Amino acid sequence: MTANLAIDLDRSSPVPLYFQVAEQIAEAIRRGDLAPGSRLDNEILLADKLGLSRPTIRQAIQYLVDKGLLVRKRGVGTQVVHGQVKRSVELTSLYDDLRRAGQEPATQVLTLEPRPVDEHIAPILGLEPGAEILYVERLRFAAGEPLAVLHNWLPLGLAPLGAAALEDRGLYELLRGAGVRMRVANQRIGARAASQAEARLLHERRGAPLLTMVRTTYDDQGRAVEHGSHIYRASHYSLEVTLIER
Amino acid sequence: MTANLAIDLDRSSPVPLYFQVAEQIAEAIRRGDLAPGSRLDNEILLADKLGLSRPTIRQAIQYLVDKGLLVRKRGVGTQVVHGQVKRSVELTSLYDDLRRAGQEPATQVLTLEPRPVDEHIAPILGLEPGAEILYVERLRFAAGEPLAVLHNWLPLGLAPLGAAALEDRGLYELLRGAGVRMRVANQRIGARAASQAEARLLHERRGAPLLTMVRTTYDDQGRAVEHGSHIYRASHYSLEVTLIER
DNA sequence: GAGGTCAGAATGTCCTGACAATCTGACGGC
DNA sequence: GCCGTCAGATTGTCAGGACATTCTGACCTC
Structure with a gap:
């Protein structure tokens, strides 16, 4: 069933x-x-072919199932999902996304300064009200x-x-480079009309539809490391998400 | 460290x-x-306490890590994430979401009929061009x-x-009830201005911002089972997503 | 021919055991 | 006092085995 799928x-x-x-199965896909739709060898046979144990093979397959590339069914087997997954559920920034798409992103920093934390932002980041945080506007x-x-x-002193x-x-790239390991993010996505000031910045007309995203990101110690509130030109951008049910 | 966390x-x-x-750890959280931020007992101790093996405990913890409730760090331990996860990455329909929020949803079916599949929808669902599918507008x-x-x-004969x-x-509830097991969904989320007709249906003004979502859902055999293109009143609704990096 | 039954195949769950990699904090040398 | 080293703690990876559950298709009965 499977092509002879060489794995080193x-x-x-x-x-x-x-x-x-x-990785090599994903690459083959x-x-x-x-x-799409083709069946993989069963786990025991695969383990045998590669000289690995079944748990190891299962872990590899599970990883790809979690990324939405494969689908399993008890008693039947493991198959490649029809219709490609556009992008996996990754914690990426807009910058990474754009660069990967060959869009050549650029950034202008409008504001970059420490300030006392807002009272509605403080609990989100788990800080005392009045503490100093870094505010960035780009x-x-x-x-x-x-x-x-x-x-x-962002909390001060993080990076x-x-x-x-x-x-x-x-x-995100800078945070990762500074040793911050982000793991979980909550996002709320909505839309609204552009204000006069927003329209001017984005070369849109007042009232033009904007995509809004509010995101809080946590690291591998469960600490909030970033809170963001962003607006996108709906005419030029959309978000892509893959959901996987276990 | 851990409260004595009784697990039956x-x-x-x-x-x-x-x-x-x-489930019981999630309930305790x-x-x-x-x-939030508290540490769990280490895996070996937990396994010992519950009379289970370490792989079983690891599987339980992994499940919660994947849902974004816990965070692990090698050499350190497992902690509860700060700041609650609003909703997990689940394959739910708008209807389920609303009912859970106590909003009392209602639906009016505008169209329900088989029709020949559009040429740009056919490849998405993996169908021959010209095949009949079920079209629903609500x-x-x-x-x-x-x-x-x-x-x-939707493909005919599914449910x-x-x-x-x-x-x-x-x-989604109807599909699940008919034995369809949905596993993976790709969503593209954007925004645009309402047309005259859309505005009339939604009690908005023409040009009002709408949230748009295009989604394709696949079952556990990797077959596309549903394709949807939806518009939401941005003034009344926003989407929530949790991302988890492994 | 329709329907139920059963065997084979595949994934799901669970166990035991071992060693590796990584982080933290304490200790000791300079 | 500062910095490097080291040991302990904890999760990560991997092996091999056993049995349970579920699905499919073939066979048999009526």
Whole structure:
């Protein structure tokens, strides 16, 4: 059933075996070697072929099921999902997304300063009211056109964030580079009409539809590391999300 | 460290042990017995206390990590996430969401008929061009106010869908009841201004901002089972999503 | 021919055991 | 006092095995 799907394993590599397997299956799906709807070998056979144990194979498959590339059914087998998953459920910033799409993003920092935390932001970030936080306001461009206005609040001392760095890279990239490991994010997505000031920044007319997103991100210690409130030009941007039921 | 967190296990129940553990930890978090930021006992100790093996405990914890309730860190331990997760990454319909929020949803079926599939919908659902599919158009109300216009395309013969049933329940609920097991969904979320006709249906003014969502849902065999294109009144509704990085 | 029954196949759950990688905090040397 | 080292704690990875549950399709009975 399966094409003979060659998978190389490097046992001396620090990359976990289950991950090596998962990556190479995912690659085969992307390449088209594993057609949508086609069945994978069963877990025991796969384990046998690769000289791995069944739990390891299961972990690899589970990883891809969680990413929405594969689907399993007890008593039947594991199949490749029809219709490709556009993008996985990843914690990426707009900047990363745009660059990956070849859009050549640019950023203009409008504000970057410590300020006392707002009373409605403080509980979200788990801070004392009146504490100082870093406030960032940026205008994001893609292909020369203004695309979004980004407002962020971050705990001080999390990462050294300078205006130059922020104009050169995405916020998430800078945080990751500073050792912050983001794990969970809550997002609320809505829409509203542009105000006069927003319209001017974004080269839209007043009342033009804007996509709004409010997001709070937590790290692997469960601490809030970032709160953002963003507006996007609906005419130029939309969000993509993949949901997976377990 | 942990409150003494009593967990009852029923080994004769068909509910998997790892799931029983996960549910009761989640319940303790919701109740507040496990405060945000507090640490769980380590896996080996927990396994010992409950008379289970470590892999089973790990599976329970992994389940909650995937839902965004817990966060782990190697060498440190497992902690409850600060700031509650509003809603988990579930495959729910608008109807389910509204009812859970106590909004008392109602539905008016505008169209319900088989029709030849559009040429741009056919490849999405994996159908031959020209094949017949079921087209559904509904107006959804919450608390007496119009909230959204829902357009759906479904393969014929998937489930017996009558107008009466659709006015009484959500589409997802009906599909689940017919044995369809949905697993993966791709959503694209955007915004645009309301047309004259849309405004009339939704009691808005022309040009009012609308939230748009296009979604394709796949079942556990990887087959597309539903494609929908929906518009929501941005003034009355927003979407909530939780992202988890593994 | 319709329907029920049963065997095979596949994933789901659970166990035991072992070692690796990583983080924290304490200790000790400079 | 500062910095590096080291040990303990904890999660991450991997192996191998056993049995349960569920689905499909073939076979048999009526």
